[in-house]
Structures are given as structure tokens and as C-alpha cells.
Amino acid sequence: MRLTRWLIAGVVVLSSLSLTPAQAQSASLAGADGLGDSYFPQDGNGGYDVDHYEVTLGYDPAGHQLTGSTRIDAHATQPLTSFNLDYNGPAVRTVRVNDLPAGFTWHEPHELVVTPALPLLPGLPFTVTVEYAGVAADTAGEGWTYAPTGGAFAAGQPHSAATWYPLNDSPRDKATFTLHAxxxxxWEVVSGGARVRDEVRDGFRTVSWQQNHPVIGYLTTVAIDRFDYLEQRRANGTPLLSAFAPGSGKLREHEQRLPEILDFNESLYGPYPFDSGGGIYLSAPLPFSLETQTRPIYADWADLNTVVHEVAHQWWGDSVSVYSWSDICLNECLASYTADYLWPERMEGVDVDAEYRDTIGKVLSKPRFWEVPLQDPGPEKMFTSVYYRGPLFLHALRKQLGDAVFFGALREFVATHAYGHASMPEFRAFMQSKSPADLTGFFDAWLHGTTPPPDQYLYPGNLRG
Structure with missing residues (x-):
């Protein structure tokens, strides 16, 4: 019945495409090779939306051999005679679309072009299964990475997933995710979501993880190591499973506070958006830790501030995700403000108003501190000013609006955009809607300015002291 249905669909499409060569050329039946992000225009692909990924891996740490089979459940948004996936992992062996062999070619830097045997109709579901195998190359923190302990893990921002499975690699196309490894x-295998299988048979361990909420590619992960575990549970019953690679046990004291950290973030931004949590602690000197969904990955230097930061991302970045990478402040400004200002203020009694004034006094005459704008900082400087100027911007905004309005608006924004996307212009318009005063000058100075804001925006409310 499935084969017959698709054969009929193909006849219908082909009969409707009885065009002259010029007409056929203009019909645009190939999915776009990117979604037009201003920083990474070839990220993602047009013509379809993904609903679910099911990734099945086999990995031999000794030889770095990775064997994979990824099934993608999607639906077409236009007629398609070909479409692209983002992928730059081990060599592709076969591709099937709706269980029929499909043609494929690969083009740099990460375009796997798939030509199904029969055209795809808009609005209808379809499946793609890609099988691949070979040595998984070490990207040194930009995707699949060899661990110093002999295992491997996948981490990187804004890209990482395409090094170990094919996908529509854009924040604009979230999907649920299942991993079998x-x-x-x-060896042990850790990923995001809930562990639904852990079975040893004939000398091999097979582990399955299920993400029940949609996730972006760079927020998926797999980590293979000789882990020890810490199992905790929140007061509401949410299970928390954290993994520690050999040599990372000294970081356990931070993760033991995870229930408290989740409660703290929940008091600020509303209910924790996922049904499980934890952390993955590596013995790797990565230059970053990363908010992989439900279970962040931590470098060997992580401290309590890092944990608070990555947990805040579960609301800002994971549940509410950027629409474009130029919106990165929506992720990093909020997570940095949470860890650098709100946690010290509410949990440690720090006078953050005084800290704000002290910081402004130190940087006011330093042009380089202000030269990268918070909104649309550029692809080469995405991860700069959002960390050190972002908290200042949000603290000034808080003082401009008052605590009740500011924190109420943040909770409402998170609830409105849960499991979806948002942009900095949307955030700006939303916060403006909560203020009777015109905030145009304030937002322009803080978000787009490359010099210190005028005093009226640097010291709103009682910030001057």
C-alpha cells in the first residue's frame, strides 16, 4: 500500500509538470540549500520541515570507527524533485526516501543533495534514511571530538550535529530526537532527554535516549566515556541524571546543587520546560561549556557560575531559541545576567547595583568594551560582547522598568515562545509594550550603539546611587 500510494503521487506530480524545458527550469522544484541566515546562509535547507530524528550509531573508540543510520521523518512544504541535508561526517553509503533507493551527491562544505525516486508533494509526510560509516574525524570542539580519556563526545556552537548525523541544521527547524548507540x-553512552534503554549483550552495550521536546541540532549530543553517575530528583519528581568522566569528580559538588539551581531559575522564568535534566562533565579542556538540551556539557574548568549559566539556557536558548544567529543576545545576555547578577544577588547577598556602577566606572573610557553591538554583533564576534555587556544592558533595563514589570515580562515572554523561536526585535517590542515610556533611545543606545550609552540610559531609576 505504501509503495502504491507513492507511485500514484509521483504520477500525479509528473503529469502536472508537463512543462516546456524553460517552464520546468523555473518551477523551482529543488529545495534551497540554505535558509538565508545572515551569518550562515547555507545552514538549514528549504522545501521541508523535520518532525523527528532517529539516529542509530555504532562506535569503536579504539579505531574511531563510526557507523550510522539516521531516519528523518519530515513533511514537504513545496513540490520537491530534490532536497538537501546538512552533513559532513563519515562517508554516506546509501540514501532511501520513503523506503525507495534515492540518488545523492555531496558538496562542500556540508550539502548532501538527495534526489528521491519519486517527487515529493507539499503537505505530505516523507521519510529519509541515510546510512554512513567510516572514521569519525576529530573536530576539536566543533562537533565530534576525541576525549582525552579515550572516548568521544559531540559539542560545538553554532554547528556540531552535522559531523555525526545528517539534518536540517537550523535553529528554525526544531524536531524531537531519539538516539540509539x-x-x-x-563504555557508557550519555545524551539528552530520558534514558529509555541500557542493555549489555555479547560484549556490547546499547543505550537509547529520547528527547520528547523539540531540539535544535547543536543542542543534541552524544558522549562516550567510562562515566560515573549522580542520580538526583527534584521535589516535583523530575529525574536528574548527571555523568562524570574519569578525572571530573571534583566538579560533582556543583552538580549536587542542580535541584537548587533549577528551583532558582524556575522562580525567575517559570516552570522548567523539560521532563528530565542533568549534566555531562568531561575531562576535556574545552574553551567552552555548552547548554546541550536537558543535559549541558561541561569542560574540565567549569565552576558553579558555569552551571547556573548553562541551566539558565534551558529557558533562554533551548526552550526559547534564536530565530537567526544575529539574535544571539537572546541566549547569552539572559544566561549571563542570570549567573553573573541574579544568582549572586538573590543567593549570596551581593549588592549588584554597586557592582554595576563599579563595572561602568571601569569600562566607561574603554572604547573596545563598547565597539561590538549587542544586537547583530556579526558572525566573527557572536560570542564576545553578549557575555560582558549583556548583563549590564539587562540590569539597566530592569531598573528602567522596575522589578515587577521586568521579571513579569521575562516570564511571560518565555511562556509565549516556549519550544519555539524568538528574535531580538521581538524581545525589544515585547518589553516596550510593558512600558508607558518610549524606550526607543534606550534600546538603540544599548543594543546598536558602539559607544557608551548616554547617562540617562546608563543610570536609569536609582542606579546612579
Whole structure:
């Protein structure tokens, strides 16, 4: 019945495409090779939306051999005679679309072009299964990475997933995610979501993880190591499973406070948006830790501030995600403000108004501090000013609006955009809607300015002291 249905669909499409060569050329039946992000225009692909990924891996740490089979459940948004996936992992062996063999070619930097045997109709579901195998190259923190302990893990922002499975690699196309991974029995496998299988048979361990909420590619992960575990549970019953690679046990004291950190963030931004949590602690000197969904990845230097920061991302970045990478302040400004200002203020009694004034006094005459705008900082400087100027901007906005309005608006914004996307212009318009005063000058100075804001925006409310 499935084969017959698709054969009929193909005849209908082909009969409707009885065009002259010029007409056929203009019909645009190939999905776009990117979604037009201003920083990474070839990220993502047009013509379809993904609903679910099911990734099945086998990995041999000794030889770095990775075998994969990824099934993608999607639906077409236009007629398609071909479409692209983002992928730059081990060599592709076969591709099937709706269980029929499909043609494929690969083009740099990460375009896997798939030509199904029969055209795809808009609005209808379809499946793609890609099988691949070979040595998984070490990207050193930009995707699949060899761990110093002999295992491997996947991490990187804004890209990482395409090094270990094919996908529509854009924040604009979230999907649920299932991982099945088989490794030699002495190794463990950790990912995001809930662990639904852990079975050892004939010298191999197979572990399955399920993400029940939609996730962006760079927020998925797999980590293979000889982990020890810490199991905790929130007061409401949410299970928390954290993993520690050999040599990372000294960081356990931070993760033991995870229930408290989740409660703290929940008091600010509303209910924790996921049904499980935890952390993955590596013995790797990565230059970053990363908010991989439900279970962040931590470098070997992580401290309590890092944990608070990555947990805040579960609301800002994971549940509410950027629409474009130029919106990165929506992720990093909020997570940095949470860890650098709100946690010290509410949990440690720090006078953050005084800290704000002290910081402004130190940087007011330093042009380089102000030269990268918070909104649309550029692809080469995405991860700069959002960390050190973002908290100042949000603290000034808080003082401009008052605590009740500011924190109420943040909770409402998170609830409105849960499991979806938002942009900085949307955030700006939303916060403006909560203020009787015109905030145009304030937002322009803080978000787009490359010099210190005028005093009226640097010291709103009682910030001057």
C-alpha cells in the first residue's frame, strides 16, 4: 500500500509538470540549500520541515570507527524533485526516501543533495534514511571530538550535529530526537532527554535516549566515556541524571546543587520546560561549556557560575531559541545576567547595583568594551560582547522598568515562545509594550550603539546611587 500510494503521487506530480524545458527550469522544484541566515546562509535547507530524528550509531573508540543510520521523518512544504541535508561526517553509503533507493551527491562544505525516486508533494509526510560509516574525524570542539580519556563526545556552537548525523541544521527547524548507540560493553553512552534503554549483550552495550521536546541540532549530543553517575530528583519528581568522566569528580559538588539551581531559575522564568535534566562533565579542556538540551556539557574548568549559566539556557536558548544567529543576545545576555547578577544577588547577598556602577566606572573610557553591538554583533564576534555587556544592558533595563514589570515580562515572554523561536526585535517590542515610556533611545543606545550609552540610559531609576 505504501509503495502504491507513492507511485500514484509521483504520477500525479509528473503529469502536472508537463512543462516546456524553460517552464520546468523555473518551477523551482529543488529545495534551497540554505535558509538565508545572515551569518550562515547555507545552514538549514528549504522545501521541508523535520518532525523527528532517529539516529542509530555504532562506535569503536579504539579505531574511531563510526557507523550510522539516521531516519528523518519530515513533511514537504513545496513540490520537491530534490532536497538537501546538512552533513559532513563519515562517508554516506546509501540514501532511501520513503523506503525507495534515492540518488545523492555531496558538496562542500556540508550539502548532501538527495534526489528521491519519486517527487515529493507539499503537505505530505516523507521519510529519509541515510546510512554512513567510516572514521569519525576529530573536530576539536566543533562537533565530534576525541576525549582525552579515550572516548568521544559531540559539542560545538553554532554547528556540531552535522559531523555525526545528517539534518536540517537550523535553529528554525526544531524536531524531537531519539538516539540509539552501541559501543563496547566497558563504555557508557550519555545524551539528552530520558534514558529509555541500557542493555549489555555479547560484549556490547546499547543505550537509547529520547528527547520528547523539540531540539535544535547543536543542542543534541552524544558522549562516550567510562562515566560515573549522580542520580538526583527534584521535589516535583523530575529525574536528574548527571555523568562524570574519569578525572571530573571534583566538579560533582556543583552538580549536587542542580535541584537548587533549577528551583532558582524556575522562580525567575517559570516552570522548567523539560521532563528530565542533568549534566555531562568531561575531562576535556574545552574553551567552552555548552547548554546541550536537558543535559549541558561541561569542560574540565567549569565552576558553579558555569552551571547556573548553562541551566539558565534551558529557558533562554533551548526552550526559547534564536530565530537567526544575529539574535544571539537572546541566549547569552539572559544566561549571563542570570549567573553573573541574579544568582549572586538573590543567593549570596551581593549588592549588584554597586557592582554595576563599579563595572561602568571601569569600562566607561574603554572604547573596545563598547565597539561590538549587542544586537547583530556579526558572525566573527557572536560570542564576545553578549557575555560582558549583556548583563549590564539587562540590569539597566530592569531598573528602567522596575522589578515587577521586568521579571513579569521575562516570564511571560518565555511562556509565549516556549519550544519555539524568538528574535531580538521581538524581545525589544515585547518589553516596550510593558512600558508607558518610549524606550526607543534606550534600546538603540544599548543594543546598536558602539559607544557608551548616554547617562540617562546608563543610570536609569536609582542606579546612579
Amino acid at each position: 552501541t559501543v563496547p560493553a566497558e
